[in-house]
Amino acid sequence: MSHRSLPRRLYRLVARAGTVLADRGMGPAFLLPAVILLFIILVGPFFYTIFLSFTDLSYSTPGHDGNFVGLTNYRRLVTDDPVFWHSVATTLRFVAASVSIEMVLGFGLALVLASQAHRPRAVMPLLLVPMMLAPVAVGLLWKLVLQGEFGMVAYYLRKIGLVADDTSLLGDASLALPTMVLVDVWQWTPFVTLVALAGLLGLPRAPFEAAMMDGAGRVRIFFDITLPLMRPLLAMVLLLRTIDAFKEFDKVFLMTGGGPGISTELLSIYVYRVNFRNWDLGYGAVCAFMIYLVVLILCKLFYAALGQAGGGKST
Amino acid sequence: MFAGILLAVTSCKGDKKQGPAPSAGSSATDQVVGPWSLEKAAAPYRGVTLRTIGEALPPLEAMGRLTADFEKRTGIKVVIEMYEHSEAVNKVMLDLNSKVGRYDFILQPHRELGRFVTNGHVLPIEKFLSNPALRDPSFEPEKSLQPVLWKEISQYDGKVYGFPFTALSMYLWYRKDLLEDLQEQAGFKAKFGYDLKVPSTWKEYADAAAWFHRPDKKFYGTAIQGKRHEALWYEWLNFLYSFGGDMMKTDTGSKCGPVIVNSPEAVASLEYYKSLVKSSPPDTLNYFWDDVMALMQQGKVFELTMWNDSTYAVEDPKQSKVSGKMGFATLPVAPDSKAGKVGQIEGWTYLIPTASKNPEAAYLFIQWMMGFDQQLAQHLGGGASARPDVYAQPDVKKLSYSQASVDTNAVARPKPTIPQAPEITDILVRELSLALTGTKTPKQALDTAAVEMNKLLGACAPLVYPVQ
Numbered sequence: 181m182s183h184r185s186l187p188r189r190l191y192r193l194v195a196r197a198g199t200v201l202a203d204r205g206m207g208p209a210f211l212l213p214a215v216i217l218l219f220i221i222l223v224g225p226f227f228y229t230i231f232l233s234f235t236d237l238s239y240s241t242p243g244h245d246g247n248f249v250g251l252t253n254y255r256r257l258v259t260d261d262p263v264f265w266h267s268v269a270t271t272l273r274f275v276a277a278s279v280s281i282e283m284v285l286g287f288g289l290a291l292v293l294a295s296q297a298h299r300p301r302a303v304m305p306l307l308l309v310p311m312m313l314a315p316v317a318v319g320l321l322w323k324l325v326l327q328g329e330f331g332m333v334a335y336y337l338r339k340i341g342l343v344a345d346d347t348s349l350l351g352d353a354s355l356a357l358p359t360m361v362l363v364d365v366w367q368w369t370p371f372v373t374l375v376a377l378a379g380l381l382g383l384p385r386a387p388f389e390a391a392m393m394d395g396a397g398r399v400r401i402f403f404d405i406t407l408p409l410m411r412p413l414l415a416m417v418l419l420l421r422t423i424d425a426f427k428e429f430d431k432v433f434l435m436t437g438g439g440p441g442i443s444t445e446l447l448s449i450y451v452y453r454v455n456f457r458n459w460d461l462g463y464g465a466v467c468a469f470m471i472y473l474v475v476l477i478l479c480k481l482f483y484a485a486l487g488q489a490g491g492g493k494s495t
Numbered sequence: 496m497f498a499g500i501l502l503a504v505t506s507c508k509g510d511k512k513q514g515p516a517p518s519a520g521s522s523a524t525d526q527v528v529g530p531w532s533l534e535k536a537a538a539p540y541r542g543v544t545l546r547t548i549g550e551a552l553p554p555l556e557a558m559g560r561l562t563a564d565f566e567k568r569t570g571i572k573v574v575i576e577m578y579e580h581s582e583a584v585n586k587v588m589l590d591l592n593s594k595v596g597r598y599d600f601i602l603q604p605h606r607e608l609g610r611f612v613t614n615g616h617v618l619p620i621e622k623f624l625s626n627p628a629l630r631d632p633s634f635e636p637e638k639s640l641q642p643v644l645w646k647e648i649s650q651y652d653g654k655v656y657g658f659p660f661t662a663l664s665m666y667l668w669y670r671k672d673l674l675e676d677l678q679e680q681a682g683f684k685a686k687f688g689y690d691l692k693v694p695s696t697w698k699e700y701a702d703a704a705a706w707f708h709r710p711d712k713k714f715y716g717t718a719i720q721g722k723r724h725e726a727l728w729y730e731w732l733n734f735l736y737s738f739g740g741d742m743m744k745t746d747t748g749s750k751c752g753p754v755i756v757n758s759p760e761a762v763a764s765l766e767y768y769k770s771l772v773k774s775s776p777p778d779t780l781n782y783f784w785d786d787v788m789a790l791m792q793q794g795k796v797f798e799l800t801m802w803n804d805s806t807y808a809v810e811d812p813k814q815s816k817v818s819g820k821m822g823f824a825t826l827p828v829a830p831d832s833k834a835g836k837v838g839q840i841e842g843w844t845y846l847i848p849t850a851s852k853n854p855e856a857a858y859l860f861i862q863w864m865m866g867f868d869q870q871l872a873q874h875l876g877g878g879a880s881a882r883p884d885v886y887a888q889p890d891v892k893k894l895s896y897s898q899a900s901v902d903t904n905a906v907a908r909p910k911p912t913i914p915q916a917p918e919i920t921d922i923l924v925r926e927l928s929l930a931l932t933g934t935k936t937p938k939q940a941l942d943t944a945a946v947e948m949n950k951l952l953g954a955c956a957p958l959v960y961p962v963q
Contacts, residue, residue, distance in 0.1 A: 239588070239592060239610060239614055240610055240914050240915050240917065240918055241914065241915060241951075242613050242914055263925070327778065327786075328776055328777050328778030328781075329713065329776060329778065329790060329793075329795060330789075330793075345710065345711075345777070346710065346777045347777060348777040348778040348779075348780065348781065350778060350781040351721070351777065351778040351779060351780035351781035351782075352780070353780075353932040353933075353934060356781075436722075436723070436781060437722060437723045437724050438723050439722060439723025439724075439780070439781070439928045439932075440721070440722075440723065440780045440781065440928055440931065440932045441723070441925075441928045441929040441931075441932040441934045442925060442928075442929065442934075443932070453921060456585055456588070456589075457581075457585075457917065457921055458917065458918045458921055459588065459592075459610070459917075460918070
């Protein structure tokens, strides 16, 4: 028996044993470690958060040791917390603005790159840089370049007259959120471009050639062939970006801390404040649970809309 | 994201009692043979590593430079983690709540004290002070520390939990060179009808800010710390106290009292504070202490209110363009107010967590750091001591900002340290920021704050002034 054949034999033995066990209904048992891990890091904390939401646990208020309070926290959220609802509205505005701009810009850029098939390889690495940076680094970088006195971008924006001398992009309550949107667009448009470009380059050529032979123009081809073929992929990118933008925290927290006032206080920042600044963990659990609910509802709506548009088929 | 973290930090909750007492009173360490010495007291802990955490500022950096001597004498190693203010507070809260005991002693702002004590997270220092094996007979904090500062910064409800790491105060920073410029003096007098001098009233402060405000030359009269950050609350307190207002009617920070944060005096202080925005840089509503400090170091501001633990950096020629050109004084006063000269008591305090793995060794280090020689060296290296004898030293007197610290400490007023104090801060930061942006009027903002404080604190904090 040669030494080389030993691992192969061992492999065959294990594979045969696995087949035998699976045939006898033992297959699901192999999933047990993964299920246990999933329970510990995901399912368990999720249900614990729901449990906490029915308690008054707080590290700030004496006597609030985790006593059961029923729906009190939920009532407070619905009837007595305007800041929470303001942060929900701010988050929705942020998500709608940033994701829609990213989708349009990203897809547009992908179309341009796809039409110049030999160039994407040279351009893509440059486009990917913002996406590869850590959100904290992006936040610090933009805070620095937009800083009114020392920031390079702020300086040139003033120099070319796009921004008035006495205007502050991060210190003005009406400009801070649009600035956050632009930073997010800068970071995540390349992601949309990357995925859309991969999709465009992988499209079958036959429908395009047939349309051209039939005399269809570029606009007609785009709306009747390119867009329908790309729709499932774009829908997936839209969903991923929406969920991700909904969780945005690092960049905005670093740049404005949720201010000025509450103009950039996203839901994630508000929940962070309640939980880890005020340590009001019972109420904070309700707020955290609400993020989950809002994202769940968004996903449902999204899939429903996609199903309708696709004649009942969903991605 | 939040679910996992919540599970981690709440898993040990429920046991509100203080953890097992340290072995500070154990018989092994009670045996005192011969006169007390640090080397002898530290012998049982040789080889131990102490880990601590604090804010990355000159006082902590100065402490870092001193630890080598302690390590050499005791064989106890000291590891210091330095973070930004909020980060240093949050990391400690996570460690204390999870009872991991990463830190053997901690350095925390005193507004957190009530929360730590109520949750049983920190040990009373009495156990260590009464242990002859640990206590240096020459260590007499009752005599060496300024009593009011020690009481407000490191004591809660009559019990001692530590010693002041820094006794901080905010006072006036101004450009002495510009104030003494003859041309500026003449121009100022022609416009305002009185001599340009160190502002002693808030009107003079506003006039000086308006005079020196030259945005076309990228030079600003003042710079307020208007970012939605604790810095905003701290800065506004100077104006609040000075205008005769307060947050609650109490005589000490560890007690709850009627809410007076929306008093006419408080509203007037916020209106005045807001009026300074027009003499500040355009980005002032996104600036906190680091930003205005950088502006001053770059020579772009005439005056501002700032912390004493930052003065070292503005007077250091390696870091600052205006070193030697600065003047420091107590805060101006509001002539119509009875408050007179005021300051605010603030400080970071040494504390020993209940979960500390080496409480005795930690106490020995803290006690050593509170000694005169270490306090003097730390103060000269950028610290802010709570020992009056340090300020009496010729080397300290020579510091351009020393007198302003002494004078401000003498009139400093306490702020809440009750468990809900950080939440009160959070409410006020939000409402102050809304007032500065013009989303709310100062009256509306402070009314909202008053109502929320009343809701948070309950019966012990009734509203005194009507809300709109």
